[in-house]
Each structure stands twice: as structure tokens, then as C-alpha cells.
Amino acid sequence: MAKEGRGRQQRVTQEKKRNVDQDKKSVADQKREFQARYAEEHQLGEGGCGAVFAGYRIEDRFPVAIKHIPKNKVYCKVADESGKKLSVEVAIMVKLAGEAEGSVGISAPVSLLEWFDLGKELILVLERPVPAVDLQKYKAENGRTLTEDKAKVILKQLVDAVKELEDKHIFHRDIKGQNILIETGSDVPRVRIIDFGLSCFVKQRSLYRIFYGNIFCSCFSQMEQFVSFVLEEIAIVSVC
Template identity: 80%
Template structure:
């Protein structure tokens, strides 16, 4: 996410490999100074890419093969969510979730929709996450801007189909991203068909099917309606709402704002096909129980 964009509460190389890490790597015997030296021996950090509420991201490359990476710095006092790891210690949920995704990946780095965690370092006062950096790629917000401020329906469909499939895969793994939006979606532009990649799991969490949340993490202007009325929300309906927000912004000039939507002041493109408008309306249904599931969206006529 780049500076100036909505805040939350390169060159072509061979696909990077995940570094096999010793599980004792982050034990007391590995000091912060040791880890800093190890990081500096493996990676070169370059220009600032962007940042959000949880940290800053820089471009960089791996020294051994010049493979492009994204280097995320997260101050320890700004880690929003922690979980208990295998060693019984508290760890950033972003690290825990990305390690789970890496362990359950069906193919090599670069084949999954979520970008891969390649390496990580605990420097005492901050964490450093070394992430896959797809090149060439641009975030969806900029991709839409570069395409005149909104996308043709057919191009939006290509992106939404991949996004819904990716969100369903995360749901099946019991992972709730919580902040899927255009700035957190990379579009790989190196082929004729744009490819969707999901980034920034800093606000994510492990979710059970019936988990209910009361403290909202995400982008305030995208808050689902149930957070205002019921003061609680669930993973599935919230993610479907976010599918609608992303699609709205892809097809219209300007940002989506929940309060403007609830006040019926948001304008809709009158040239959308009936199936597309039905898909959009279904995702942006006020009552969460009446929204389709991600599985339902996969079967929607607009995406078939």
C-alpha cells in the first residue's frame, strides 16, 4: 500500500525459493544482533514501496540470485494481533498465518494467490518479513487508475473470479484476511491475462466457521453495515462484502464508502450487465445473513 492511500485500522527473475528455517532460529541463543547480521548478509534493501498502520515495506533483492523481494518492517509495539506459536511463545499472527500458507502450499513460490513469506527475522524491537515480490506488478488501485479510472466489465470479471477463488481458498484454510481491498491486491501484468495476488496479512486472523468479532480491524470506509448496527461481524459475510467493495471500485470512478452507500447516495453504473449488477447487489446486501457465501459466488452466472 502506498503513502496517501486509504489506511487500515520491477524486473523479471526466476521464482524465489522459501528459505528452510531452523525452528530454533528465534530462540534466545540467536540474538537480535545475530539476526540483523544474517538479514544483511542475505538481502539488500532498496527504495520504499509503501506502508500502513502496521509497518513499512521496501523493495529489495536476495544477494545470492538477485531475486526481487519485498521487505516489511514491523515495529514490535505496532503488531496488532499475536497468537501462541508451537514453542509456546507469542508471535505475530501475520507470521503464523504466512507460515501456515507456506506449509500448505500446493506448488512452488509464485503459484499461490497470496504472496509467499520467504524468510523472517526477529530483531528485538521489530520483525522483518521477507516476502515474494511479483515483477512486473501493480496494485489494483493503481491498475484501475492506469486504465482510466474504471475497468471494462469483462476485465473486472477476470479479476473478481480469481479474487473470489483466492478468498474461498483462504476460508477453507480458516484464514480471515479482514482487509481485502484494491491496495492489498497486486495485479501481475507480465502476461495477456492479469493475475491476482493478495498481500498484507497484518490484520488477518485464524477463524472458525461461527467465530464472531466485535472489534473491527480493516479499512474504516469499507466497514460492513453490521458493525454499525449489531456491533459485531463474521468472517464469511464480511469477505463477501469486501468482494462487492472491490468490484464497485473496479467498475466506478472513485472510492466506495459504506456510509454513503447506506444513505443511498452512491451512484451505480447503469451500463452493467444484469448478471454483473446482480452479483454486485448480492455482495453489498445490508443484512449479512442474506449475502451469498463465497461458494455461492463461485457459482454465480456472472463468473461462469
């Protein structure tokens, strides 16, 4: 067990260093490294920011999720210490991985293992909890409604996870059924949060005027504003 623990710690340290040094490598080198370390399998899903595939780490067949993000779908960016623009999703996942070293399988947000910049696209290699389904499928498998006890367990974990992100000045901005995984390997459901593609770093007392996320998963006030905007646009077009 001690040897296994040391091996895991060494791997985490290596992955952390790779995440920091990744932008210093050429596209060709990064592509070779990705292909040498990971095997990609079937597609798991696709959204507005990219597509996700199942896969595994060749070294130990550790299950991973491989997310392909075209550069033209990187909607949110942040400047790093050198002033270079970086995908906010990458920056946040690297920050979470750096602050919780050895958190693979432990933290509520799934862990970033490595990322690669292949020129026209980014590839994020993420932890893939197994077995797990998203919240929508979990509800469908449980008769489309959850018992109060199960709902309380899931909601408590979700609130705790969001609060922890807030304490780290991170706002997910797209929490919905498809982005909440439920691990089903035990009697108690366990919440994992995925897809930080629209997330951002939070600054105290900042005002955020641009809506990100799925409008149909937003609060009533946001939905009301959206409907009013659409009606105004329709009226303008009708007049013209």
C-alpha cells in the same frame, strides 16, 4: 532445467527450516543473516502496521519486498506450540508457506521467504511480483474503470483466493485496493494478495465483535454502526 528445479527445491527447503528455527537465534545473528542475504532499496509504501521496501536476494537478485514491523505495531498475536506469543501475520504466512511448499509465484497470497526478529522490530521478506501494481493504480492506468471482462477475471480470482484462505481457516480482514496486487506481465491480469497484518485464524462458530481493517472499505452495516458510535460519542462530549 532439472538442475534448476533441484536448486529451487533446495532453497525452499532451507527457507522453510529457517522460518521454523528463527526464534532460536539471537537478535545479532538474525540481523547479520538478513544483511548478508538481502539488499534493501527504495520504500514501496507505509501503512498502520509498518513500512515496505523493495529489495532483492543477493544470491540471485530475486526481487523481494522487505516489510519492517515495529513490535509496538503488532496488533494481533497468537500463541505457538510452546505458548510463546507470535505475530499472527508471521504465523499465518509461515503456515501458508509450509502448506504450499514451492508456492513462490504460484499461490494467490504472496509467499513469505524468511522472517527475522530484530528485537524492536520484525522483518518479513516476501516475494515481490514484477511487474505488478495495486488494484487502485491498475484502475487508474486503465481509465479509472475496468471493462466487464477484466473485472470478471479479477473478481473470480479474488473470490477463489479468499475461499482457499477460508478452507485453511484464515481470514484476511483487510482486503482493499491497496492490498490487491495485479500482475501485469501477461494479457490476463493475475491477482496476488498482500498484507496479512490484520488477519486471523478462523474458528467455526466463533463470534468476532471487534472490527479490524479500514472502516471506509467495510460493508454498509459496519459503516452504519461506526457512524452511530461516532455520533453517540459526539453527543456525550457535547453534554459534558
